[in-house]
Amino acid sequence: MIGSPGAPPPDLSNAEIVDYQVVEGDGRVRLKLKDGSVVEIRLEIMNILRAGNDPNTGLPAYIVQSAPLVRLVECPKELRKPPLRPGAKVDSKALPGFG
Numbered sequence: 001m002i003g004s005p006g007a008p009p010p011d012l013s014n015a016e017i018v019d020y021q022v023v024e025g026d027g028r029v030r031l032k033l034k035d036g037s038v039v040e041i042r043l044e045i046m047n048i049l050r051a052g053n054d055p056n057t058g059l060p061a062y063i064v065q066s067a068p069l070v071r072l073v074e075c076p077k078e079l080r081k082p083p084l085r086p087g088a089k090v091d092s093k094a095l096p097g098f099g
Contacts, residue, residue, distance in 0.1 A: 015051040015063065030073065038074040043067075 027043045047065040054061050 012049070012051055012063070015049040018048045018050050018062070020045070020048055035079060036074075036076040037072065037079065040071045040073050042069045042071075044069050 030040050032038050044067045049063040051061045
């Protein structure tokens with residue numbers, strides 16, 4: 001929610017945290033993927049900062065600090081693999097961390 005692209009970033013030295021309340025919705029989106037899986041994505045808002053006003057429009061400039069939280073809701077059985085057990089042979093073609 002900051003001015004136009006390419007404009008200099010706002011000065012955060014005087015930015016202040018702005019309290020907020022959710023007016024509508026809970027920030028969740030459910031998506032059905034082409035492979036049949038369903039994921040739920042929720043945006044977790046950590047802080048909202050007011051960083052002065054945009055010099056071109058005079059409107060207040062806000063910075064939203066957030067993180068997406070992703071949860072697998074459904075997964076087709078054919079996409080599942082058995083969990084990797086300690087001492088088990090590692091599949092060299094598998095992505096690290098995805099067993």
